[in-house]
Amino acid sequence: MIRIQVRKTLSMSEGEKALQIETSLETGSFTAIYGRSGAGKTTFLRLLAGLIQPEQGYIEVDGQVWLDTQKKINLPPQKRSIGFVFQDFALFPNMTVLENLQYASGNKPDQEFIKQLLTMVSMEKLAHRKPTTLSGGQKQRIALARALVRRPSILLLDEPLSALDQEMRHKLREEIHLLHRQFQTTTLLVSHDLAEIYRLANKVLIIEEGSISKSGKPDEVFSEKRLSSKIQLTGEVVRIVPGEVVYIIEILTGNSIIKTIATKEEAEQLAIGSQVMVFSKAFNPIIKKL
Numbered sequence: 001m002i003r004i005q006v007r008k009t010l011s012m013s014e015g016e017k018a019l020q021i022e023t024s025l026e027t028g029s030f031t032a033i034y035g036r037s038g039a040g041k042t043t044f045l046r047l048l049a050g051l052i053q054p055e056q057g058y059i060e061v062d063g064q065v066w067l068d069t070q071k072k073i074n075l076p077p078q079k080r081s082i083g084f085v086f087q088d089f090a091l092f093p094n095m096t097v098l099e100n101l102q103y104a105s106g107n108k109p110d111q112e113f114i115k116q117l118l119t120m121v122s123m124e125k126l127a128h129r130k131p132t133t134l135s136g137g138q139k140q141r142i143a144l145a146r147a148l149v150r151r152p153s154i155l156l157l158d159e160p161l162s163a164l165d166q167e168m169r170h171k172l173r174e175e176i177h178l179l180h181r182q183f184q185t186t187t188l189l190v191s192h193d194l195a196e197i198y199r200l201a202n203k204v205l206i207i208e209e210g211s212i213s214k215s216g217k218p219d220e221v222f223s224e225k226r227l228s229s230k231i232q233l234t235g236e237v238v239r240i241v242p243g244e245v246v247y248i249i250e251i252l253t254g255n256s257i258i259k260t261i262a263t264k265e266e267a268e269q270l271a272i273g274s275q276v277m278v279f280s281k282a283f284n285p286i287i288k289k290l
């Protein structure tokens with residue numbers, strides 16, 4: 001079990017605001033953190049990692065206290081068993097893929113485990129390449145393997161797939177899913193992508209106005225009961241076409257575009273890039289073999 005309670009004053013453009021988070025996570029769970037830009041999601045991960053200090057807080061991970069401001073306990077980042085993956089790869093450019101993993105694994109690299117990780121992220125053949133010769137997806141696979149190489153108690157993923165194209169995002173999402181099934185590392189993922197959250201997370205925390213406004217299973221948190229439906233898809237708004245009476249909203253879901261209609265009021269709440277869920281009560285599909 002992981003118990004977290006932190007308070008930190010954030011300096012926002014509109015002034016100061018308190019970030020106050022209190023939650024507990026089951027060991028081995030996969031939790032997504034969702035919220036507007038600037039809500040404090042990254043700051044929350046950095047507080048957990050010990051990269052920034054809260055004014056007040058308590059963090060206990062599987063019985064070990066990492067932070068207790070009352071008792072003046074505060075483990076430095078290197079003593080907190082954490083793996084971190086950011087959106088911008090952050091590999092050492094002068095080291096090969098293998099050296100990046102060996103360096104991260106400390107004094108006694110477990111060569112067998114490094115090999116297993118490289119195989120799991122399909123990078124065993126590229127172990128001797130330098131990061132500059134790799135694609136974004138490949139670099140992020142190495143960043144994932146590197147974050148896991150010390151078998152951390154917590155894996156923190158800060159929008160790890162957001163710099164990748166749709167296809168690569170999808171592939172890496174499945175790899176993260178497999179890595180989590182294999183190692184059961186307690187994971188926190190910051191994501192704006194509902195499809196990603198649905199696929200990976202068993203719990204979601206929504207951060208609004210500096211605190212958790214909702215938490216629960218993705219289904220409970222995102223779907224509204226009144227919208228009980230036969231089909232539910234998640235996607236991203238790619239086009240909004242105003243009409244005389246209604247608006248046409250084009251939504252990218254997987255590799256397909258769905259067109260739906262919306263009232264002016266509904267359309268005004270959307271923007272290009274908004275993540276949405278599409279519901280339909282009547283589902284009467286026609287199947288055509290491709």
Ligand SMILES: Nc1ncnc2c1ncn2[C@@H]1O[C@H](COP(=O)(O)OP(=O)(O)OP(=O)(O)O)[C@@H](O)[C@H]1O
Nearest residue numbers: 009010011012013036037038039040041042043052
């Ligand atoms: N160490 C710090 N001390 C005080 N304020 C900070 C600190 N780090 C970040 N902030 C402020 O806290 C706010 C939240 O930033 P944060 O990066 O956590 O948001 P976010 O929810 O991750 O946003 P995004 O989705 O855009 O990445 C910002 O206004 C930022 O300027």
